[in-house]
Amino acid sequence: MSQFSAIAEMLSDGDAKAPAIGAPDRRDMSRGELAALARRVGADLRGIGIARRDAVAIVMPNGPEMAAAFLAVAANCVAAPLNAAYRADEFDFYLSDLDAQALILPAGAESPAREIAAKRKIRVIELAPDLAGPAGAFSLSVPAGGDVADAASPDDVALVLHTSGTTSRPKIVPLTQRNLMTSAGNIARTLALTPRDRSLVIMPLFHIHGLVGALLSSLHAGGSVFCPSGFNALKFFAQLDEAAATWYSAVPTMHQTVLARAKGNAEIIARRKLRFIRSSSASLPPPVMKELEATFGCPVIESYGMTEAAHQMASNPLPPAARKPGSVGIAAGPEVAIMGEDGLFLKSGEVGEIVIRGANVTPGYANNPKANAEAFRDGWFRTGDQGVMDGEGYVSLTGRLKEIINRGGEKISPREVDDVLMEHPAVAQIVTFAMPHDKLGEEVAAAVVLKDGTAATERDLREFAAQRLADFKVPKKILFLAEIPKGATGKLQRIGLAQKLGLSS
Template structure:
C-alpha cells in the first residue's frame, strides 16, 4: 500500500518523523496540536513566541505580499540576522508561494546586488541585520530591486505585532536564473564563494521535507527538545538543522539577542531555554572548549542529550575533550548545500556505534565512494564521495556546464574525498581541489591539519600550498596556540615528524594569532592562501 506524501511512518527505533511536505506546512501539526507551545525565544529579554503566534505572523506576511504584483514561483531575497524577522519572513514568503533566497547580511551591498541580479529576485525582504553590517535601504538606492523592511515586536506577555507594508511595485521579471524556478521550489541557497562565482542551488519543498525528516529521525527531535541558534540561517547548517528541523519536530529555538553566536552569553542562553542539544561548526566548538574552564556552568548545566558538529571536519581530540567536559556525545555530521545539508551523521547512543574520526553513516541518502576509473571503491579505499537521494538538488541555476559535471544520473559528485568502512561508516580525507602536489606526492591539507591540531597546545591549524621551483608545491602551515600555552614551532614539527610521512611535514610553519573562517564556520582556504602563502 502506498504511503501518502504527507504521512510518516515509525522507523526501526519507534520514532515517527514529522509529516511535512515543505516550508508551507512546516508548522501546521504543531499549530493544531500544541498551539500555545513555545516555538521561538527572542530578544534580550528572552520572550517566548508560540507556534500559534508564529503562524499568525507568517500568515500576515503572506497576505501583504499578495498585493505586491509577485506571482507564485517568483524569487525573493531575504536579508536578516538570526532573528524572529528571518523566521517570519521565510515562512510567510513560502506561504505566499514565493521562492526564498536567504542572503548573508554581512556582505557588502555590491555583492548583495550581484547575487540579486544573478538570481533575478523581484524584491528583497529586510529584517534586522547585525550591528555594523551594511544595510540595504528601503528606497532601493543600494539594491537593484525594491527593499521591504519587516519588523516583529514581541511583548513580555508573548503578544506579537508585525510591521510590514511592502505596497505594490515588485521589480519586473528581467532575466536572471529565476526563470528556471517553479512553484515546486522553496529555496535558493548560495554556496560559499565570491558574489560573481557563488553557485545558486535550488531546493524544492520535497527536498526540504526530506531533509527535515531525516534530521529529526537521526536525532529523534521532538517537543521536549530546545536549542540555541548558533549557526547563521542563511546557510544550510543553521537553516535546516537548528531552525527547520526543530520547528517541524515541535521543539523550541532561542535566537540570540544580537542575531548571532556570542560566546559570552551562550551558556546563559542555553540555560534560559533548557537546551537539550546544539549544533555548531568546529571553530565554535574550539571556542567553547577554550573558554570552558572559566565559563562552562557545570553546576547549572542544561539538560543536554547530545551535541552536533558540522560544516567542516572536527578534530577527534577536540571531540573527546568536549565530550568529557559536557558529559554527552558530540556527533559529527557531513553534508553540503547541494544535499539540503546533512548526508551522514554519527548515530545517537543506542542507534549504532560511535566511531570518532568518522562522520557516521548515511542518513536518508545513498553514499558511494568512486575511484578514478568510475567504479565503486571497496571498503577502506579512498575515492570521491557521490550522494543520491531525495534531499539532493537537481543542479545549479544558470550553469548548465557545472550542473552536467556535478550531477550525474541522479548522483551528486561532492568533490570530497573519503572512504567507507565495513560497517558503512564514512571517513573524510579531504577535498579534491585542495590537494597539494609536492613533486607528484598528493597531500591532503585536511589530514595534516588534523595531526597539527592534535599536538598538545595547538588550538587551530591551516595548511596551504607554497609555490616551489623544484617540487611545484611545498607544504605550508599556520597554527594558533591555545591561550596560556607556550608550545613552539620546533616542538610542533617534531610532533608532526612522528605522525606524518616525510613529504607531508610542513616545510614552513607560522605561528599566528587567528585564522580566517567563512560565515558558516569553515576554514576560508582562499583567505588562508592569500594571507599566509604570499611572499613565499
C-alpha cells in the same frame, strides 16, 4: 494543488499552543502564532504581486525575526537569505544573479543592499519587529493582502543559496519544498528529536547549517528553537541557561570557543544538561570531540552536510550505536557511495569521491548547464569531497578534491596533517594548506593557534609531525597566529589562505 505549501503545512501541524521560537527576554512564539504569521506574510506578498516562484532576498541579522521571516517567506515563495555583512559589490552581484523581486530589510536599517536595490529597481520591504508581541513577531511595510490562492507545490523552489565560490564564480543552489522537508525529517530522525527538544540556534541563518540543521529540523519534530542575535562567546552560557536548550549545533571553531569558557560556567553546564551536541560543516578534530564530551557529559554527534544536499548527508548515530571520532558517520537520509575517477563504485577501504542521491538533493544548479554536467554522474551528485567508507558504512573525509596538495606529484591530504598536529598538547587550532613552490608546484604549509599558556616553536611542531608523517607531508612552513582567518560561517578555509597570509608570489 494544496491550499498550503509543505513548509506551511509543517508549521500548522502539531499543538498550536506549543512553543516554536524563543529569544532572550521575550515570550515564546507558539506554533499557531508562527503559522498565522506565515499565512499573513504570504497574503501580503501576493498582494504586491510576489508569486510563488519569485525570489525574495532577506538581509537580516540573526535573531527571532530572521528565523520567522525565513520560514514565512519560504512557505510562500523563494527565500534568498544573504549575509548582512556583504559589501555593496557583493549585494550587487547576488541580487542580480538571483533576479530578486523584493528585498526585506530591518526597518530603518542602513545597508548597502538598500542602495543596490534602488539602483536595480528592486522593491524594498521594511520589516518592523513587534516588540510587544512574542519572539519573532513582525510586520511588513506593505498593504495587507488577501487570501493565498497560489500555494507552492512540493517541487517548487523554497530556498536559494549560493555556493562559496572559493575557486570559481558562485553557483545558485535551488532547494525545493521537498528537499527541505526531506532533509529536516532526516535530521530529526537521526537526532531522535521530539516536541520536548529545544535548540539554541547560534549558526548564521543565511547558511544551510543554521536554516535546516537547527531551525527546520527542530520545527519538523514539533520542537522549538531559541534564537539570540548571533554567536557571542561571552553570552553563550547565559543564553543556554535562559533557553533551557537540550542541544545545539555548530561548526568546530565555535565548539572550541565554547570550550575555552566552559570552566567558568560549570554550574550552568550541570544545571542545563544537554542531551547531545551536534557538529557539522567542517571536520571535528577527535581531541575536540573528546573534550566536549568530557566537559558537557553528553555525546557529540558529528555529521556531514553541504548546501546541495539541503544540509545533511551522513551522521554519527546517537548512543548506544557507535560514534567514531574522525568519522562523519553513516548515510543519514540520502544514499552515499564512494566513486572512482572511472565512475565505478569502490569497495570499503578504497579512497575516492563521495557521491550521493536522494530526495534531499538539489535538482541542479540554476541556469548553469555546464556545472550540472560536471556535478551529476549517472544520477549521482558528486560532492567534490574525497573520502573512504569502512566495512560498517562509516564515512571518513580525507579532504576536498580541490584542496588536495600536489607536491611534485605527491598528493597530500591537508586533513591528515591537521589530525596529526592537533594531537600536539600546545595546539588549539590548525589549518593545513598549499603554498606555491617554484619547482614542486605546491608545498605544505600550516597556520596554527596555540592554547593559552603554552609555547611551541616551528621546529617543535615539525619534529612532532615528522614522527608520524612521511617527510614530504611535514609542513615546510608553520605560521603562528592569534586567530586563523575564517569564512562568514566560522569555517576555516584552506583555499586562498596562502595569499591571505602573504605566502604566495
